[in-house]
Amino acid sequence: MSVSTENFLKVIYMQQKLISANIKLGKIAAVLNITNAAATDMAKKLAARKLVNYTKYKPLTLTQKGNEIALNVIRKHRLWESFLYETLNLSLHEIHREAEILEHLTSDFLADKISKYLGNPSTDPHGDPIPAINGKIIPDKTQLLLSEASAGHNYTVCRLSGIEEEFFDFCSSNHITVGSIIWIAKQYSVNKMTEIKIKTDKILLNYEFANLIYVKQVQNKKI
Amino acid sequence: MSVSTENFLKVIYMQQKLISANIKLGKIAAVLNITNAAATDMAKKLAARKLVNYTKYKPLTLTQKGNEIALNVIRKHRLWESFLYETLNLSLHEIHREAEILEHLTSDFLADKISKYLGNPSTDPHGDPIPAINGKIIPDKTQLLLSEASAGHNYTVCRLSGIEEEFFDFCSSNHITVGSIIWIAKQYSVNKMTEIKIKTDKILLNYEFANLIYVKQVQNKKI
DNA sequence: TAATAAATTTAAATATACTTAAATAATATT
DNA sequence: AATATTATTTAAGTATATTTAAATTTATTA
Numbered sequence: 100m101s102v103s104t105e106n107f108l109k110v111i112y113m114q115q116k117l118i119s120a121n122i123k124l125g126k127i128a129a130v131l132n133i134t135n136a137a138a139t140d141m142a143k144k145l146a147a148r149k150l151v152n153y154t155k156y157k158p159l160t161l162t163q164k165g166n167e168i169a170l171n172v173i174r175k176h177r178l179w180e181s182f183l184y185e186t187l188n189l190s191l192h193e194i195h196r197e198a199e200i201l202e203h204l205t206s207d208f209l210a211d212k213i214s215k216y217l218g219n220p221s222t223d224p225h226g227d228p229i230p231a232i233n234g235k236i237i238p239d240k241t242q243l244l245l246s247e248a249s250a251g252h253n254y255t256v257c258r259l260s261g262i263e264e265e266f267f268d269f270c271s272s273n274h275i276t277v278g279s280i281i282w283i284a285k286q287y288s289v290n291k292m293t294e295i296k297i298k299t300d301k302i303l304l305n306y307e308f309a310n311l312i313y314v315k316q317v318q319n320k321k322i
Numbered sequence: 323m324s325v326s327t328e329n330f331l332k333v334i335y336m337q338q339k340l341i342s343a344n345i346k347l348g349k350i351a352a353v354l355n356i357t358n359a360a361a362t363d364m365a366k367k368l369a370a371r372k373l374v375n376y377t378k379y380k381p382l383t384l385t386q387k388g389n390e391i392a393l394n395v396i397r398k399h400r401l402w403e404s405f406l407y408e409t410l411n412l413s414l415h416e417i418h419r420e421a422e423i424l425e426h427l428t429s430d431f432l433a434d435k436i437s438k439y440l441g442n443p444s445t446d447p448h449g450d451p452i453p454a455i456n457g458k459i460i461p462d463k464t465q466l467l468l469s470e471a472s473a474g475h476n477y478t479v480c481r482l483s484g485i486e487e488e489f490f491d492f493c494s495s496n497h498i499t500v501g502s503i504i505w506i507a508k509q510y511s512v513n514k515m516t517e518i519k520i521k522t523d524k525i526l527l528n529y530e531f532a533n534l535i536y537v538k539q540v541q542n543k544k545i
Numbered sequence: 546t547a548a549t550a551a552a553t554t555t556a557a558a559t560a561t562a563c564t565t566a567a568a569t570a571a572t573a574t575t
Numbered sequence: 576a577a578t579a580t581t582a583t584t585t586a587a588g589t590a591t592a593t594t595t596a597a598a599t600t601t602a603t604t605a
Contacts, residue, residue, distance in 0.1 A: 101561075124584095125581090136564075136585080137562070139583065144561090155584075156583060186409065189435065209420050216409070324592085346553090347554095357593080357595080359555080360593055363592075363593080378554075379601065
C-alpha cells in the first residue's frame with residue numbers, strides 16, 4: 100500500500116467523519132494538494148482495487164476494505180502521536196507533523212509494541228480515539244460538539260480534532276486544552292457562533308472552530 | 323531525497339567500510355535486490371546530482387555530499403535501533419528490520435529528540451558507532467577485528483556489525499554478545515579461520531564472520 | 546593472445562503518481 | 576429555460592524507479 104493510496108483513503112475517511120456528507124473529488128484534491136485530474140486518476144485506480152466506490156461525477160465512498168486500511172493508518176498515526184507526546188515530549192502540533200510521515204512506514208508489529216508500551220490507550224493527546232487492531236473505534240456517546248452544547252452549563256474539553264497549527268495555536272493561547280473546563284455563555288443561532296467563558300476570558304468562537312472541539316458536560320460541579 | 327537514493331548511497335558507504343575496496347555496480351544491485359541495469363541508471367542520475375563519482379565500467383565512490391547523506395541516514399538508523407531496543411525492548415534483529423524503514427522518514431528534528439532522550443549515545447545496541455549531527459564518527463582506535471586478534475589472549479566483544487538474522491542467531495546461540503568475553507585459541511593463517519573459546523565452548527569462525535565482530539583486548543584480567 | 550565468460554551498459558518498456566490543457570458534465574444564475 | 580460558472584473528466588505528457596533483452600566492455604583462462 101503506497102503512501103499516496105493510504106493518504107487518499109485517509110482523507111475520505113476523515114472528511115466523512117468531519118462533515119458526514121458527500122465527499123467530492125475536488126475536496127480530496129484540495130486537502131492532498133494535488134490537481135483534480137490526479138484525484139480522478141487515483142479514484143479510478145482505487146475503485147479497480149475495490150477500495151473505494153466510484154461513479155463518474157458522483158461522491159466517493161470507502162468500501163469495507165478501504166475503510167479498514169484508513170483505520171489502520173489512523174491507528175498508527177494516533178499511536179505515534181501518543182508516543183511522541185508521552186515519551187519524547189514533542190508539542191501538540193509537532194506530533195502531528197511527525198506522525199503524518201511515520202504512520203505510513205510502521206509495521207503492524209511495531210504499532211502493537213507502541214500500543215502495549217503505552218498501556219493500550221484509547222485516545223491520543225488531542226483526545227482523538229485510537230482504533231483498535233481490529234479497526235474498531237469505541238465512540239464516547241457522552242461527548243458532543245461545542246457547537247451543540249447548551250448555554251448556561253459547564254463542560255470539560257475532551258477532544259481537539261483539528262489538524263492545523265493555527266487551530267492549536269488559537270486553542271493553547273486561549274487556554275483551551277484537553278481537560279480544561281469552560282462555561283457556555285450563549286449559542287448564537289443566526290450566525291452559529293458560540294460564546295464561551297474560560298477562566299476569566301470571554302471568547303467568541305465561529306462555527307468551524309466550535310465544530311472541532313468536543314466537550315462533555317460537567318455534573319453540577321462549581322468551579 | 324528519495325528512499326531509493328538514500329539506500330543506494332548507504333550501500334556504497336557500508337560496502338566501502340566493510341571491504342574497503344572497489345565498489346562495483348553489480349555488488350550494489352545484489353545488495354539492493356535490483357537489476358544491474360537499474361543500478362547503472364541510478365549511478366548516472368546520482369552522478370548528475372554530484373552525489374557519486376561515476377565513470378563507465380569503473381568502481382563507484384561517494385562525493386563529499388553523498389557521504390554526508392549516507393551518514394545522516396545511518397545516524398537515523400542507529401538512533402532508531404537504540405531507541406527501539408532501549409525503550410520498546412525489541413530484539414537485536416527486530417530493531418534492524420524496523421530501523422531500515424524508519425530511517426528514511428525521520429526528520430533531523432525528530433532524530434535529535436531521540437538522541438537527546440537517549441543521552442546522545444555514541445554506539446547502538448550492536449556496538450556500531452552513531453554518527454553525530456555533523457556526520458562525524460569518532461572511531462574507537464582500541465577496537466580491532468576478531469580476525470586480527472592475537473591468539474592466547476582474552477578479548478571483550480564490543481561490536482557485531484552484521485545485518486543478517488542468521489548472523490545474529492549464530493551469535494546469540496553461541497553466547498557472542500556485546501560485552502561477552504572470549505579467548506582467542508588460534509588464528510589459522512591458511513584458511514583464515516579463527517578458533518575461539520567462549521565459556522566452555524570451542525567455536526571455529528570463518529573469515530567472513532570473524533570480520534563482522536570487533537573486539538577489544540582485556541587487560542590482564544582472569545575470567 | 547585469442548576465445549570465452551562475466552559484468553556492465555544501452556535501449557525499449559512498464560507502473561506509479563503526478564502535471565497541464567482541453568472537453569464535458571453538473572450546478573447556479575438571470 | 577438558457578446561459579454562465581464551476582467541477583470533473585479525458586487526453587497527452589513528465590519524472591522516478593524499475594524491468595527484460597540485446598549489445599558492449601572488461602576480465603579470465605586455455
